Amino acid sequence: MPSLTYAVIAVALLGAACNRSRATSDDPYKVHLIPTSGAPLLPPPSAANSKLPPATYTVAQAARGKTVYESTCAHCHPAGQQSGASFATAWDQRPVFDLYSIVRNTMPQDKPGSLSDRQYIDVVAYMLQMNAMPASTVALRTDSAALKQMKISVGAAQ
Ligand code: HEC
Structure with missing residues (x-):
């Protein structure tokens, strides 16, 4: 997959992470991995x-x-x-x-x-x-x- 595609997916995943109610301001990573969703929320x-x-x-x-x-x-x-x-x-x-x-x-x-x-x-x-x-x-x-x-x-x- 071209790197641009990865970038688009990463932005989409980070956006999804920010919408999660569990995201908190003291999260040092600004992202959450939410295993229950089955999808990793870190960039590829x-x-x-x-x-x-x-x-x-x-x-x-x-x-x-x-x-x-x-x-x-x-x-x-x-x-x-x-x-x-x-x-x-x-x-x-x-x-x-x-x-x-x-x-x-x-x-x-x-x-x-x-x-x-x-x-x-x-x-x-x-x-x-x-x-x-x-x-x-x-x-x-x-x-x-x-x-x-x-x-x-x-x-x-x-
Ligand atoms: C009180 C419950 C609880 C305990 C105890 C706990 N976890 Fe978690 N863990 C969670 C939850 C809930 C998440 C999902 C976090 C989120 O969505 O913000 C998580 C996420 C994770 C993740 C990142 C997502 C993934 O599954 O890849 C890892 C790795 C992890 N935990 C490892 C550990 C390890 C190792 C320990 C023991 C040292 C531990 N956890 C103890 C509740 C717990």
Whole structure:
């Protein structure tokens, strides 16, 4: 699809996001991803992202993240909502920073920012594992610059 088409879609999606009653002035992103609608409300991922290497995380991180997810996230996010096709539609080929920053700054929705940085990065690692990204010996780190240089690549062992 030509980039102009992407721009038009992005503007349309952002417009839709602004009309949602849930959009609030303290939203650092000025956009909301609304999974229940089935459509991601972020602009489509940039084609430049495809050059980024897939994000890495360790098995130990994902195991810690699973504990966090089950105790802190799962009661609002039913099984399957953060994995499979709906997750792929929203997140595949985006820098992992996009996911980390949304989770870090807006979740858990009833108490944003209430977890430690380590818990946040661990829970993101678990979300990568849930979406069939392979574990590695290289941990995912809470380093914004590094997180912008690796992408979510759902189900990819590349
Ligand atoms: C109190 C309920 C609640 C809790 C707890 C909660 N969430 Fe959410 N989450 C939501 C709602 C509601 C949305 C949709 C936000 C919107 O539309 O503005 C959302 C959106 C999201 C999104 C972006 C949309 C998507 O699904 O791709 C992610 C990612 C996410 N949550 C992850 C988490 C993680 C990880 C945790 C645990 C640390 C968590 N949430 C805890 C209610 C919750």
